[in-house]
Amino acid sequence: MINVLFTGTAVVLLCFAAYWVRGRGGHRPTGTWAMAALLTSFALAFASYAPAVERAVESVVPHVARLLSNAFTLTAATSVLAFLFQLNLDRERAHRQIRLRVIVLAVAVAGMTAFFAAEQLTGRNSALYACYVLIYISYLAYTAKDFLLQTWTQARRSTRRSQRWGLRTTSVGCGFALVYAAYKLVALVSIGLSLGLVPDHSRCSTPLTPFRCAFSVTAPAVAVLLITVGLTLPALLWPLSQLRRRRWERASFDALEPLWREVTSAVPEVVLDPGNTGAGTHDLDFHLHRRVIEINDCVLALRTYRPASVRDAAAAEAARRGTAGTPEGDAEVEAAVIAAAVAAKRAGTTPDGDGAPPASGTASRKGDLPAETAWLLLVADAYPRQPASAHAEAAS
Structure with missing residues (x-):
């Protein structure tokens, strides 16, 4: 022994x-x-x-x-x-x-x-x-x-x-x-x-x-x-x-693509390199960082198109479901506002009244790539579930 x-x-x-x-x-x-x-x-x-x-x-x-x-x-x-x-x-x-x-x-x-x-x-x-x-x-x-x-x-x-x-x-x-x-x-x-x-x-x-x-x-x-x-x-x-991080970066990059395509279609000028929007194996961190920046730049560029009425309606719905004040509930509200802002920008109309304020926690997440990515993933997940009425209301 x-x-x-x-x-x-x-x-x-x-x-x-x-x-x-x-x-x-x-x-x-x-x-x-x-x-x-x-x-x-x-x-x-x-x-x-x-x-x-x-x-x-x-x-x-x-x-x-x-x-x-x-x-x-x-x-x-x-x-x-x-x-x-x-x-x-x-x-x-x-x-x-x-x-x-x-x-x-x-x-x-x-x-x-x-x-x-x-x-x-x-x-x-x-x-x-x-x-x-x-x-x-x-x-x-x-x-x-x-x-x-x-x-x-x-x-x-x-x-x-x-x-x-x-x-x-x-x-x-x-x-x-x-x-x-x-x-x-x-x-x-x-x-x-x-x-x-x-x-x-x-x-x-x-x-x-x-x-x-x-x-x-x-x-x-x-x-x-x-x-x-x-x-x-x-x-x-x-x-x-490192392997785990690369897998997270790849999954996050792919999951954010639908949201990124939606907002950049309304504000295409924020795309830093339109001819190179993919991500290779060795530069995932750079491309994910760029994708997050481009989505945030689009949200910032759409601030005058963010209808307060849509935000209030989405917040009321989140309160009804009991998700108000949670990250998921806040993401649902932000997704509804972004969807309405994109529709308004495409239609060339500016909503009446004051615009909806930035999403909760925007300032605290600034510069923190993992936190900002996690937030945008919640928004991207909620975005396809937004009712067509929100888009129609913004465009009318």
């Missing part, structure tokens, strides 16, 4: 690393290589945890699996900070901080290797092992704490939902890393004072047994998985959100 858990996790992490390196749409986002290094380091650390791999490498050098997994974990921690620096700092400052962290990492790994070698040569000397653990846990705890604070702060500032949840998930993962660091600190004190609080001879049969495995194996494993998922989640959801 342990072999499958750690080997499978390593494979998944390597797949994530390949996803980042491959790039998306010919573009590699900021921090791509740092993220790839992070995932690859975590994958190698997990592989070194697998009993089969552990036995294989330790058949060559006894207890070396510990050094490998710890070195890969510190490399991953450094990659996490490199990723964060590239996101939050300017290019020159980020490179300077990354170079410093890489130097400190090299010194830490070199020190751990030296103490590990000395420990092996002196027959598992507890003082040397304590020095080894001190270097490892100091670097890891500082990195996890720094990353926890940074990701939680960024999560509060982020405007994208997937990014907020991803950063919060990463913060929780850093919390598990700190739990692991606390466990290692207790182990260090136990070794240094010969208290025997953390036995070092028993192997983990499951992720929770013996009990110390919940801290020595499960906590770092959960930390790695949560950090990986948290950092990768926004990148995985981005293509899905």
